[in-house]
Amino acid sequence: MIDKQTGLNLVPHDVSMERVGRDLVMSSKIPLGDVVDRTADWLHHWAETTPDNVFLAERTATGWREVTFKQALEAVRGIAGSLGGRNMGQDTPIVILSGNSVNHALLSFGAQYAGVPTVPLAEQYSLITEAHGRLIYVLDKVRPAMAYTDDAGLFASALSLPQLEDVEIVATKTEGAPGPVTSFASLVEGDASQDADALLATTGPDTVAKILFTSGSSSDPKGVLTTQRMMCANQAQMSAVLPFLAERAPRICDWLPWNHVFGGSHNVNMMLANGGTLVVDDGKPTKKYFDRTVRNIIERPGTLAFNVPVGFSMLVHEMETNTKLRDAYFRDLDLIFYAGASLPQDVWTRLEEMAIEVRGRLPLMISSWGMTETAPATLMVHEPIGRSGVIGVPLPATKVKLSPDDEMRCELRVQGPNVMTGYYDDPVKSAEAFDDGGYLVTGDAVRFVNPEEPNMGLAFDGRVSEDFKLLTGTWVQAGKLRLDALDALRGLVQDVMICGHDRDAIGLFVFPLPDQVHGNNTSEGAVIDPVLQSQIDTRLAEMAKAASGSAKRISRAIILAEPPSLKDGEITDKGSLNPRKIMTRRADLLERLYDNEDPALIRV
CATH class of the missing domain: 3.30.300.30 (ANL, C-terminal domain)
Structure with missing residues (x-):
C-alpha cells in the first residue's frame, strides 16, 4: 500500500502472538517472498538487465571511479577463477585487513562466487600496533590462505607478523610491501584453466560466505559463520515489508565499516539485491574525517541514509548552516535508518523538520534490531511511527520468543533463516548460543511499546548480561x-x-x-x-x-x-x-x- 505520509509502498506491521508456557512467541503474518540461492544470482540478474548501471563508486585522486554491474560481474568471475586456480575453497579463508573500497567489494563477491569465505577485519587491528593482539588472535584462529589490503606499504607492520609469513599477500598498491606481494589486478585477470560457471555451481545456500567476528565485549571475539542463505533470506525478508526498494534502484553514500554486519552485509547486499548504487564514503563521523562525508554527500547523495546516532547528530549540526548539504541530503531521500543506539528525539525531530523544508514531505524514519549472528535484521520498523527508540516487529519467517519478568521486561530469543548455525571452530560456544527450543539466546532485553497493541512493536531495554x-x-x-x-x-x-x-x-x-x-x-x-x-x-x-x-x-x-x-x-x-x-x-x-x-x- 502507498503510505500517505511518505509516498512509499510499505507493508504495515501485522504480527501474531502465541503463549507457550510463560513465554510469548511473536511472529509476522507477512509471507516471505522468493529467496535466491547465492549473492551471485543477484549480480548475474542485474548484469543482464541493467548492465550499464553503476553498482560501485569511490572517490579517487582525480575524480570518481565507477564500476557498472557488467564490469563488476566480469571482475568477480576473474577473481573467482584465480582463487579456483589456487585450489581455494571453504577451508582456505581470505582475511581482508583494509576498510571499505571498490576492490574490497569485488574481492568479497569474487570469493563468494568461488565458495571461499572472507574475513573482513577492522582497520585499526592492523594500523594500530597496540591493537595487533586482536589481529593475531583472529589470524591464529582462522589460519588464512590469503590476506588482502588496499595498500601494502601502509599495512606493512601488520603484514610483517609471523602469522602471515606463509600467507599470500594481495594488494592494490604494492609499493612498500615487507615481502612478496600479488597485485590485485593480476587476481582480476583470472585463470584460463578455470571454469567460473563450474566454480559457482559448487556453491549454494549452505556455503559459508563470510566469517564475521563479534566485537568481543564480554569474551574473546567469536567468528560467526555467515552463509549465503542467511544473507539472501535477510534481503528477501526486508523486501517483503519495504517493497519500495524494488520499485526504483536505491542509492547510498555510506561509510559504515564492512567488518560489521550492518555496513558489510545489510547495506552492501541491499544495493546488490535491488540493483542499486553503493558510493563508498571515505569519511567517518569523527572530527578528522567528517568533512569528507559532507563533500561526498553533496556530490553523490543517496535515496537511503544509514547511520549511527552520532553520525546523524553531526549531520544535523552541519546542516543547520550548510544549506548545500541539507538540500543534497534530503532532495531525493526515501529512508532514514539508524542503528547501534537510540536516536535522540531532538535529532529525530530536526531531521523531520529539515526534510519538510527541502522535500515537502517526510522520508520513512525507522530502526531495526539485529546481531552479527542474525545477518543482521530480525526486528524492524516498517511503517511510520513518529518517534525514536522503537526497534519494530519480527520480519517475515522469523520467530521471536519473549520471556517476561515481573516488570514485563522481556529477554529476547530468535529463530529464522537469517540466524547462524554456529561459530567458527567453536562447538562449545555454538551449543551455548541456542536454547533447548532452538532459539538463539541474544542476551538483549525488550519491552512492548504498548502491551495491548503488539503491532506497535518493541523497544530495546538493555542487555540482560549487563x-x-x-x-x-x-x-x-x-x-x-x-x-x-x-x-x-x-x-x-x-x-x-x-x-x-x-x-x-x-x-x-x-x-x-x-x-x-x-x-x-x-x-x-x-x-x-x-x-x-x-x-x-x-x-x-x-x-x-x-x-x-x-x-x-x-x-x-x-x-x-x-x-x-x-x-x-x-x-x-x-x-x-x-x-x-x-x-x-x-x-x-x-x-x-x-x-x-x-x-x-x-x-x-
Whole structure:
C-alpha cells in the first residue's frame, strides 16, 4: 500500500502472538517472498538487465571511479577463477585487513562466487600496533590462505607478523610491501584453466560466505559463520515489508565499516539485491574525517541514509548552516535508518523538520534490531511511527520468543533463516548460543511499546548480561540505566558505565567530553573539576528524584581522566565499552568510587 505520509509502498506491521508456557512467541503474518540461492544470482540478474548501471563508486585522486554491474560481474568471475586456480575453497579463508573500497567489494563477491569465505577485519587491528593482539588472535584462529589490503606499504607492520609469513599477500598498491606481494589486478585477470560457471555451481545456500567476528565485549571475539542463505533470506525478508526498494534502484553514500554486519552485509547486499548504487564514503563521523562525508554527500547523495546516532547528530549540526548539504541530503531521500543506539528525539525531530523544508514531505524514519549472528535484521520498523527508540516487529519467517519478568521486561530469543548455525571452530560456544527450543539466546532485553497493541512493536531495554545484583539482592538493569544516565548527562559526557555489582549502591564511571573539563587537575586517574562535578551532581540528582527504588538510583560517580583504551581492550572495534576490561584495568578507581572520603567522588 502507498503510505500517505511518505509516498512509499510499505507493508504495515501485522504480527501474531502465541503463549507457550510463560513465554510469548511473536511472529509476522507477512509471507516471505522468493529467496535466491547465492549473492551471485543477484549480480548475474542485474548484469543482464541493467548492465550499464553503476553498482560501485569511490572517490579517487582525480575524480570518481565507477564500476557498472557488467564490469563488476566480469571482475568477480576473474577473481573467482584465480582463487579456483589456487585450489581455494571453504577451508582456505581470505582475511581482508583494509576498510571499505571498490576492490574490497569485488574481492568479497569474487570469493563468494568461488565458495571461499572472507574475513573482513577492522582497520585499526592492523594500523594500530597496540591493537595487533586482536589481529593475531583472529589470524591464529582462522589460519588464512590469503590476506588482502588496499595498500601494502601502509599495512606493512601488520603484514610483517609471523602469522602471515606463509600467507599470500594481495594488494592494490604494492609499493612498500615487507615481502612478496600479488597485485590485485593480476587476481582480476583470472585463470584460463578455470571454469567460473563450474566454480559457482559448487556453491549454494549452505556455503559459508563470510566469517564475521563479534566485537568481543564480554569474551574473546567469536567468528560467526555467515552463509549465503542467511544473507539472501535477510534481503528477501526486508523486501517483503519495504517493497519500495524494488520499485526504483536505491542509492547510498555510506561509510559504515564492512567488518560489521550492518555496513558489510545489510547495506552492501541491499544495493546488490535491488540493483542499486553503493558510493563508498571515505569519511567517518569523527572530527578528522567528517568533512569528507559532507563533500561526498553533496556530490553523490543517496535515496537511503544509514547511520549511527552520532553520525546523524553531526549531520544535523552541519546542516543547520550548510544549506548545500541539507538540500543534497534530503532532495531525493526515501529512508532514514539508524542503528547501534537510540536516536535522540531532538535529532529525530530536526531531521523531520529539515526534510519538510527541502522535500515537502517526510522520508520513512525507522530502526531495526539485529546481531552479527542474525545477518543482521530480525526486528524492524516498517511503517511510520513518529518517534525514536522503537526497534519494530519480527520480519517475515522469523520467530521471536519473549520471556517476561515481573516488570514485563522481556529477554529476547530468535529463530529464522537469517540466524547462524554456529561459530567458527567453536562447538562449545555454538551449543551455548541456542536454547533447548532452538532459539538463539541474544542476551538483549525488550519491552512492548504498548502491551495491548503488539503491532506497535518493541523497544530495546538493555542487555540482560549487563544486569547485576546489589548486596541487598536487588537486580539492577544496567543497560537501561546506562541509557537513562547518558540522556541525563547529554552534552557533558561521551560515555558512562554503571557499577555496583556486590556493592550497596549504584555508582557511575564517567568518561567526560574533553571540552567539558575545566583545567587539568587530576588525581591518579580521576578528574577533580568542581564545575563539572557540580554539573554532573545536579543532573544525577534530578534523575534520582524520579527513581522508584535503589535499583534505579545512581548515588555516586567519578570522572575518569583517561578515555576508554582500545589498546587495552576497554573499547571494542564497534566503539562500545567493554565493562569487564574496564573494571579489571581500573580496579583502583572502582574502589575510590565507594570511598566516601575521596575528593574525586561525586555524592548524589
